[in-house]
Every structure is written in C-alpha cells, then in structure tokens.
Amino acid sequence: GAVVSQHPSRVICKSGTSVKIECRSLDFQATTMFWYRQFPKQSLMLMATSNEGSKATYEQGVEKDKFLINHASLTLSTLTVTSAHPEDSSFYICSAPRSSDIDTQYFGPGTRLTVL
C-alpha cells in the first residue's frame, strides 16, 4: 500500500489565490521530504528540500516566497503556492526517504494544479 500520501490529488483555482498541498509519510517518520514539479512532457524537477524543524532549502531558480514549505512534524510537509498564476499549473509531487535507506524514496501520488 501507499507509504506517502498527498492531498489534494487535484485542484483548480483562480489566478491570485493560494493553494496548499500536503504530503504525509504514513508509516514512517521523515526528517527530510522533497518537492518536485513536472510540466507536461518534461521530467521531474526538484524544487526544494523540506527539513523537519528547520528552513527548507530551495533549488536555484525556485522562489522561496512563492513556494512556501513547512515541515512541522516528522510525518507532514506542506507546500503552499502563493498567489498562483496560470504558469504555476503543473504536477507537484513529494517524496520521502526512510532513514534506514536514504537512497530509496517513496513518492506521493502527486497533485495536479490548474490555475485559471
């Protein structure tokens, strides 16, 4: 069964609104989670690393004020897309590694965001 969940699976919103996406590890604790974005016909691009109890680290070119990440507990990370615009429409996926095997990551089912 799934070990990482994401909510919502799909969201449609108006331009200018903020959207929060949750990523949960279901049967293990994750001090680190990763957020990716995938545009149509492109690969997954790492946006940021979410660290429990500290600030997230963002990849080059990703605006930290636009994509707010909060890792408040060992099983939950949230990504908030603030003031979303149509160009933010994408497939957002989170992943989390188990501490016992940092190379193997479990991916959430993804959230498809459409900004009108």
Add this chain to the structure above:
Amino acid sequence: RKEVEQDPGPFNVPEGATVAFNCTYSNSASQSFFWYRQDCRKEPKLLMSVYSSGNEDGRFTAQLNRASQYISLLIRDSKLSDSATYLCVAPLHTGTASKLTFGTGTRLQVTL
C-alpha cells in the same frame, strides 16, 4: 551538459520484442543509479537499482558502465503493460537523504 540525459523516444516496439534504453550521466562521483517507471499522470515508481555489478529482475536487466558514464535498461519479451516512460535517476547524497536528479525519460509504447 545535463546531469542525466536520455533519448526521449518514443520507442514503438511489438509485443515480445527486446528493447534497450541508455542514459548518460555527467557526475563521475555518482555511485549508484535508479530506473523509475512513470505512467501517464502518475507518480514515478522504482523499477530497479543499478550498481557496479548490474542488476537483473525477471525480464529487466540494468547495467552500469562507469568508463563511458552510461546506464542501460534492457527489457526482454515486452508486454503491453510495459508501456510507460522510463526515468533514469542519479542520486546525490546529502547526509540524511539523497537528492534525485531525473532524466527527461524515455517513452516506450508496446503494441500488438
């Protein structure tokens, strides 16, 4: 040069055929790699790991060539259900976790 490069395809093969994908990487320090499979509009799922000794799992064989810095995936006796995008992935160890760098993926379409 991209960190991980793949031929995007698509590879259209008949059922039962053998098909091979290659992936090149630029970071010579990478020790291990992964092949993930991604179905349309779904999250990627780990197919197999690739280490120096290679890896075989049923109809799937992965090889690593460090000298030429490429990884290969061979699929024998292709099934319709193998149709998907295959992603080559290089992990970068950061201490408590590994950051994954994905290739653009190679699309496989298996037909009757």
